[in-house]
Amino acid sequence: MLSAMQTSLNLTGAALTPGAQRSWWLREALAHDPGRPCPALSGDVNADVVIVGGGFTGLWTAFFLTERDPDLGVVVLEQDICGGGPSGRNGGFASGWWDELHGLVTLYGPEAAMRACRAISASITAIGDFCSRNNVDAWYRAGGYMYAITAGAHEKLCEEMVRLAAEVGAADELVALTPAEVKARCASPAFRGGAYMRDGASVQPARLARGLRRVLLERGVTIHEGTAVDRLDGTTAITPKGSVRAKHAVLAVNAWGVGWPQLNRRLVAWSSYIVLTAPAPDRLREIGWTGGELISDFRTSLRYFRTTPDGRIAFGGGGGRARRSIDHMFTHDARAVTETAEGFRLMFPSFADVPIEDAWGGPIDVSPTHLPAFGRVGETNVYYAAGYTGNGVAPTRVAGEALADLITRADTEAVRLPMVNARPRAFPPEPFRSWGAAVVRRAMIAKETAEEQGRAPGFLASQLARTPHRMGYLLGPD
Numbered sequence: 001m002l003s004a005m006q007t008s009l010n011l012t013g014a015a016l017t018p019g020a021q022r023s024w025w026l027r028e029a030l031a032h033d034p035g036r037p038c039p040a041l042s043g044d045v046n047a048d049v050v051i052v053g054g055g056f057t058g059l060w061t062a063f064f065l066t067e068r069d070p071d072l073g074v075v076v077l078e079q080d081i082c083g084g085g086p087s088g089r090n091g092g093f094a095s096g097w098w099d100e101l102h103g104l105v106t107l108y109g110p111e112a113a114m115r116a117c118r119a120i121s122a123s124i125t126a127i128g129d130f131c132s133r134n135n136v137d138a139w140y141r142a143g144g145y146m147y148a149i150t151a152g153a154h155e156k157l158c159e160e161m162v163r164l165a166a167e168v169g170a171a172d173e174l175v176a177l178t179p180a181e182v183k184a185r186c187a188s189p190a191f192r193g194g195a196y197m198r199d200g201a202s203v204q205p206a207r208l209a210r211g212l213r214r215v216l217l218e219r220g221v222t223i224h225e226g227t228a229v230d231r232l233d234g235t236t237a238i239t240p241k242g243s244v245r246a247k248h249a250v251l252a253v254n255a256w257g258v259g260w261p262q263l264n265r266r267l268v269a270w271s272s273y274i275v276l277t278a279p280a281p282d283r284l285r286e287i288g289w290t291g292g293e294l295i296s297d298f299r300t301s302l303r304y305f306r307t308t309p310d311g312r313i314a315f316g317g318g319g320g321r322a323r324r325s326i327d328h329m330f331t332h333d334a335r336a337v338t339e340t341a342e343g344f345r346l347m348f349p350s351f352a353d354v355p356i357e358d359a360w361g362g363p364i365d366v367s368p369t370h371l372p373a374f375g376r377v378g379e380t381n382v383y384y385a386a387g388y389t390g391n392g393v394a395p396t397r398v399a400g401e402a403l404a405d406l407i408t409r410a411d412t413e414a415v416r417l418p419m420v421n422a423r424p425r426a427f428p429p430e431p432f433r434s435w436g437a438a439v440v441r442r443a444m445i446a447k448e449t450a451e452e453q454g455r456a457p458g459f460l461a462s463q464l465a466r467t468p469h470r471m472g473y474l475l476g477p478d
């Protein structure tokens with residue numbers, strides 16, 4: 001029986017049991033095209049490049065390797081199925097980096113920051129081109145990205161974001177919106193003013209991941225699903241029933257990197273959950289949200305939402321969990337679903353009677369800089385890309401190109417991007433890292449919720465939320 005809270009949130013059974021099944025995106029994508037089977041690895045094989053992880057990073061890396069040299073032997077090993085992880089679970093925001101300028105300029109200076117932003121913008125367009133050229137129907141829609149202010153404290157953040165874009169000569173990329181202009185794009189009573197970034201496209205992420213998988217198989221890449229890599233022995237990937245001895249290995253494991261010695265000091269794993277409504281295209285028309293804009297607020301524990309072609313809203317929110325390893329709390333957290341649904345009901349009261357039909361979650365690989373890094377582990381032939389911090393749809397394609405170019409020693413713009421071989425300040429070791437992250441995360445959510453409700457945030461929550469900045473990390477409020 002549903003509790004009073006669940007009834008008022010109008011959650012359906014599927015939404016109440018996140019993780020009991022695959023994400024709605026992936027179920028939809030598999031129903032559209034289940035794809036050829038890719039059986040688990042059995043036995044010992046040789047390859048030029050072995051890629052651990054069949055999400056966007058691993059798949060784009062394999063894609064660019066085949067572009068650079070079609071004769072390379074490339075093997076992808078995925079513990080689940082391709083797109084079973086966050087690449088098939090995310091909000092489908094392929095969004096620009098003009099909102100990341102503060103961190104980019106601080107770390108790399110304005111010129112390199114601009115190059116990075118332009119590379120991400122080009123990636124968004126290129127994802128659309130990839131879909132058209134390869135007959136991948138991933139519902140690509142370039143509707144831009146609207147930031148909506150939902151608390152007075154966010155007005156300054158919005159102003160600074162827009163001002164910085166103008167200062168680096170990118171005034172057209174990020175423009176301020178008046179409350180009326182925000183309302184014209186999406187009339188939520190929670191929204192005040194905001195900003196609009198033209199670089200933003202929505203995708204059905206699992207269709208994109210599965211489409212990439214199909215293209216790779218057509219190009220002769222070997223993919224083994226249901227194959228967990230226990231460890232790398234040099235550049236040989238060791239799995240329970242076989243190994244891949246390769247000249248180069250790529251760690252494309254996203255938040256699972258917290259369990260890999262090569263990556264663990266670079267990452268904290270936080271959860272994020274998405275709720276999905278039933279189709280309600282009439283309601284979307286009533287609030288004027290028909291332009292396909294990606295929308296988010298300004299919270300650190302970001303709320304982000306987009307529409308689907310059949311008139312649903314997919315609404316995401318960062319859960320309060322930070323964990324030491326990737327466990328069931330990243331996929332089965334009913335409390336996080338309820339919190340996400342509450343956020344949705346707050347912003348879209350006119351959808352009160354529209355049921356939430358589905359919900360799912362996944363881990364996010366938070367980096368110390370809020371930005372990813374791609375590169376080579378020391379002088380080894382092991383490569384990595386990690387730290388997307390919940391913004392990986394467009395950057396993973398850039399990472400895949402950069403890694404392929406590093407491996408094939410191609411001298412390209414991609415390998416000169418500032419994120420390549422970037423060395424961010426490391427997080428503290430465990431157990432302090434995950435304990436600290438969990439405490440700070442709850443404090444950030446408490447502070448931001450108070451601000452949104454027009455209350456003064458508690459002293460302790462405010463102080464704790466600022467801890468990452470005080471420790472020199474580019475995360476959370478300063």
Ligand SMILES: Cc1cc2nc3c(=O)[nH]c(=O)nc-3n(C[C@H](O)[C@H](O)[C@H](O)COP(=O)(O)OP(=O)(O)OC[C@H]3O[C@@H](n4cnc5c(N)ncnc54)[C@H](O)[C@@H]3O)c2cc1C
Nearest residue numbers: 053055056057079085087090091093229254362391392393
């Ligand atoms: C709920 C949610 C919403 C998000 N929304 C957005 C969004 O709207 N826009 C955006 O840009 N980003 C978003 N993100 C982030 C985005 O999904 C990721 O940054 C992106 O998918 C990273 O791709 P990846 O290939 O690096 O990681 P993944 O997709 O996680 O792929 C890594 C793969 O490695 C596999 N793996 C791990 N360990 C092993 C092992 N030992 N052996 C074999 N395989 C292994 C995993 O099973 C997984 O499939 C969101 C993330 C979540 C969880």
